[in-house]
Amino acid sequence: MTSETYDTDPRPSRMSNRFRALWTQENVITIIVSAIVAIAVVLPLITLVVSSFLVLDDLGFSTEWSFGNYVTIVTDPIIPKAFLNTLIICSGCTVLATFLGVSLAWTNARTNCPGRTWLEPFNLIPFFLSPFIGAIAWHNMGEPKTGLLNNFFRDIFGIEGHVINIDNIWGVIWVTGIFFAPLVYLFVVGSLRRMDPSLEDSARTTGAGLFRTTMTVTLPLVMPGILSGAIIVFVTSAGEFGVPFKLSAPYGWETLTTQIFTKAVGDDANHYLGATMAMALGAITVFLIWIQRRYIAPRSFETVTGKGFRPNVLDLGSWKWVAFGYNILFILVAVILPIISLLIVSLHPVWQGTIMLDKITGINYVKTLFFWREESIDAATNGIFNSLFLAFVGASISMVLALVVSYMIHRTKGFGSWLLDFLCVVPIGFPGIVLAMGVLVTYIQTPIYATLWILLLGYITRFFPYGQRNIASILLSISEELDQSSRMAGATWVTTMRRITIPLLKPGIFAGWILLFVIFVRELSISIMLYTDGTETLAVGVYYLTNYENEPLTAALSLAQTLLCLICMIAFRRLAGKEALSA
Amino acid sequence: MSSNNNIDATVRISGLDKHFGPETAVLDFNILIEQGEFVTLLGPSGCGKTTTLRCVAGLERPDGGDIFIGDQLVASYEQDVYLNPEDRNIGMVFQSYAVWPHMTVFDNVAYGLRVRRAGKSEIKKRTMRALELVGLDHLADRYATKLSGGQRQRVALARAIVYEPRVILFDEPLSNLDAKLREQMRDEIVRLQKEVGITSIFVTHDQSEALVMSDRVVVMDKAVIQQVGDPQDIYANPANAFVANFIGVTSLLKGRVIGHSNSIYDIELPSIIGGEPLRLRATGETGIGEESEVHVSLRPEDVTLNTDKPSDAENLNLLEGKVIDTVYLGSFLECRVDVKGHEINIQIDHFENLSRDQTVFLTFRAEHALCLAN
Incomplete structure (x- = not known):
């Protein structure tokens, strides 16, 4: 019918006019949104580059152009060491997290390890918690004199001195390793679980034994996933601030992130030198992310076929209890022990390393959480309110932006959508502390400096791509014909979005929102760079307490934050389904 | 090799x-x-x-x-x-x-x-x-x-x-x-x-x-x-x-044995729409007892379709039915015929002008009708 109208009527029909009007309308939106995203993403990075070539004179009043900062970061007595420490931590963390992630994914997906169905959500809990809190908890357990575990070993086995000392770079590797293991797990478990079993069966029937099949077929097929996970862990640990700040920096092992922080705040702040170090760190992470996206992700093998077969499950015999014990041990050190230690410490007025049942008190919770009470601590109160505000508003704005951007990239495909796609990848390559350094030098002379809005801007710029990826993956799985048939039925673009597209994306939007909410609630490395008195966040509150108050108060607020994250995780799993995180 | x-x-x-x-x-x-x-x-x-x-x-x-x-x-x-x-x-x-x-x-x-x-x-x-x-x-x-x-x-x-x-x-x-x-x-x-x-x-x-x-x-x-x-x-x-149904196309008719000699069976098919039951003769394994419920399998290519009542059909089974529809399948025509509520598929390799509900006569030899015990 429609084609007849086209054929007989030389003028464009109303239908095609509307299409044409919409086409340009969508283009205009794309350009506007691209411009906003470009300013938010590119401006801080450009300012960062520019600032790195500005050298502050000795008095700290005037600047001049030169490569001086780059000379400084090479010749400085501390910075090259910090750089080396960062490399050691990243390498160690990557090895540990990859080993843990792959072995746990394999036992869960491919062996008859008992309880493998209910173990998985527990294995993923660290993904939702803050490594900074993990460091605080492990400090409480592994500090040589007052550590709970050391005391436990002294009491039970009568050991003199200490068994573990967590306060060094090995401690940083340990904590980051167990906290980033779920990243590798998520990259690997999906392809292990959904791999077409005949890929392995055909190696077996061809004459290869189980071991040979695993080494020549199974592992090579998941290797791109393992490498991707490993690179993401390397980059994430390079940008990690909280753990080295708590465990290694106070004891003489500075890292790039703790050095950037020192140069950004405090008495001898030098933003330009900070920007230069951020440049160095950013250059490494961007390069690695580029390698991952350019060379490794495309090499991922298509190992999933339509035929729904159960994956080959290896019978471990009595070794399955070893596998089970290994998995329980991981959950113990990554989740249960840290939470218990926080709880124990938080119930004491002061912490001296021994549990004193007669001294147990709730005063630390009163001081940190009961904001209406006289004795409440401002940094904690501010942290709670600011973080809830930032997480709520930040997640909401990010998801709206993510929705529009995803639609522009994957549906309208208008002018500039490739640029948008690129801009959404860029922030993922920069650690939060690097981007925050850029935001700091960009907006330091504008009114938003020293307000909550600069934090909000930093949060959204750095993390909205996660929401965007969440929506994009669902958008790509929804047939475009669903939108188109709504349009064919006579609905406008807005009606189609409201009635068809957004309802279909709803689970993804909510899941993405909660994911961002969690990230914002525990966010430390951007906040620490951009906060001032009054704009502390939850993690900054914890930082304040651990720096200027005592461990029990710190533990109380840490536990509150952990609980909030756990609740969000449960909500996330409810909404997004079990496999939502798998890469 | x-x-x-x-x-x-x-x-x-x-x-x-x-x-x-x-x-x-x-x-x-x-x-x-x-x-x-x-x-x-x-x-x-x-x-x-x-x-x-x-x-x-x-x-x-x-x-x-x-x-x-x-x-x-x-x-x-x-x-x-x-x-x-x-x-x-x-x-x-x-x-x-x-x-x-x-x-x-x-x-x-x-x-x-x-x-x-x-x-x-x-x-x-x-x-x-x-x-x-x-x-x-x-x-x-x-x-x-x-x-x-x-x-x-x-x-x-x-x-x-x-x-x-x-x-x-x-x-x-x-x-x-x-x-x-x-x-x-x-x-x-x-x-x-x-x-x-x-x-x-x-x-x-x-x-x-x-x-x-x-x-x-x-x-x-x-x-x-x-x-x-x-x-x-x-x-x-x-x-x-x-097996008859799974291998190739066949029409399966439900009936009852009313008489037999060796491997030749006389079968009565109940009329599903009422009236006189149908009778036909089929072959099968020996040993299917009288009064047994059986299936008769008829391959489409073994049935001949006549538009007029054939005069030389004494030794053949003869069923009268109405055309349900015909499907053109390139090299041949497939015709479905309703015989008192039983549906029979026929393959016709010469072109026929058949209209819906037209009365047709189906003939087939006893050895092409297979009597299958349930």
């Missing part, structure tokens, strides 16, 4: 059972497959054919019975014998091709030889020969991901035959290919099998594949063998209504 006449490559399965939880996948499966024979396991999905094959391959552990390859016992529930797949010296081709995407075509095919620790020059020689056999020698250095579906299946085939296994197992290898390619690959597999002379077990749900390719067909349904025979035998003399 030399033929494997010198090694014993029969496959003997006796009393094979396999359960998945409460479900019975295979029940009391028995067969002796001769050396060099091409046997097809045919049946609807979930009938147990793939499970049987996987038991032979060693990818499933039987819950009962024995499997011999040659004189080697490879699996026995009673004697607690179970050889791993890699120790059975078999080849297998999978439905999803299962060509390894991280290896080249050459490496895929050479895999079995490398596992068997063949020498370098021998690996090269035999791999290239296998690739020549399937016509892919020019693509040896290509990665498997760059191949089409048909080419991947050829790689899988070369990979399975390159080390000259005793038996080759096919698990619906053609069902992922499009119609044209499927026929081409089908002929190629048959040619290759005859050339190499290797004992083959082929699983499919496609009856035309089974009829064209096999020396013998095993029809399965609901975990149980329904019939074993050569293709002509299965088509012409189905053992029961399931």
